[in-house]
Amino acid sequence: MRFENILVEKKDSLAQITINRPKKLNALNKVTIIELNEAFEELEDDTKIRAIILTGSGEKAFVAGADISEFADFSVDEGTRLSKLGHDTLFDYVENLSTPVIAAVNGFALGGGLELAMSCHFRLASDNAKMGLPEVSLGVIPGYGGTQRLPQLVGKGKAMEMIMTAGMISAEEAKEYGLVNYVTTQEELLPLAEKIASKVIRNSSDAISAAIRAVNAGFEEGINGFNVEIEEFGECFGTEDFTEGTAAFLDKRKPNF
Structure with a gap:
């Protein structure tokens, strides 16, 4: 598989997808969303692959958010279509994959980045990770499932606070709230994800x-x-x-x- 904005590696029964836009802090644009959909579809169809790790390139960001420049001048109808397309092709799709997906959050996971991590089946984070949904500071709300998945994970009250304040929380706070399962160092993040994936893979x-x-x-x-x-x-x-x-x-x- 050859892509412009993501990298896909396979090792035995485990696959890793790396969002690879380091100069943009791995921000999600339309091309990246489409490529992620294609990668997940191909891995879902590969009967040898029994677990997938999703991460970002570099040490600064998992996904720092959506690429705002792509939709800053959108109309109401265009904004609605943008959200629906994202739900259908990536966020809902990942959540409902039959192949388990583990998010290895290696830095900032903001806006669409946190929404993408939340669509995975569970999450690990590096100790420098920061997470949040800053959309209301831009005059919009989370549009890729954030208003629904965040309350499911952390409870309604904390989700309301995070969304309304547009603030960020630390990796340790995310673990305390149940947003991530484990926090570790940058160096140990992927090895830990692989270790957990190996436990998943040996089951049915x-x-x-x-x-x-x-x-x-x-x-x-x-x-x-x-x-x-x-x-x-x-x-x-x-x-x-x-x-x-x-x-x-x-x-x-x-x-x-």
Whole structure:
């Protein structure tokens, strides 16, 4: 895969996507969003890939935000289409991938950058990371899922405060609020992400995909997450992974998924 603004590497069952616009602090523009969509689609279709790490190039930023110069003169209709396109092609798409995505937040994750990290299945951060949704300081609101995913992760009150003040929080604060799972040094960020990914990879990819669908269902309006869990649980019994997993347990050996 050849791209202008991102790098994609594969090693065995693990893939890494690096947003590579260091001079722009990896800001999201239209081309980058399209390229990320294409990369995720290709990795989702690659049956060898069982986990994906998403990070930014350099040590300053994961993604410092959206490229404001692209939409500063947009009309109401253009702004609406911009948000919908982002949801459909990247942010909602990543959240609903059957391949787990781990965000390795290596610096600033602001605006669209934090929204992208939140669309991943979980997050790690370097100790220099700063996170926030500064959109109201520009006269707009988060438009790539920030008003919905942030309250899910940190609670309504803290999300309201972060959005209304347009302020940034530290990596340690993000961990305290449940926004990230771990905080470590820059040097250890990717090794830690890889270590956790390796634990994910050795489990059943079928079961993990089912778990993602069941967990996400609990946050969808009008969907009973418990019913989805029942259905997904039952479907697991028809998979080769279930046959292998239970046989390995009874034989007291490691499963070969």
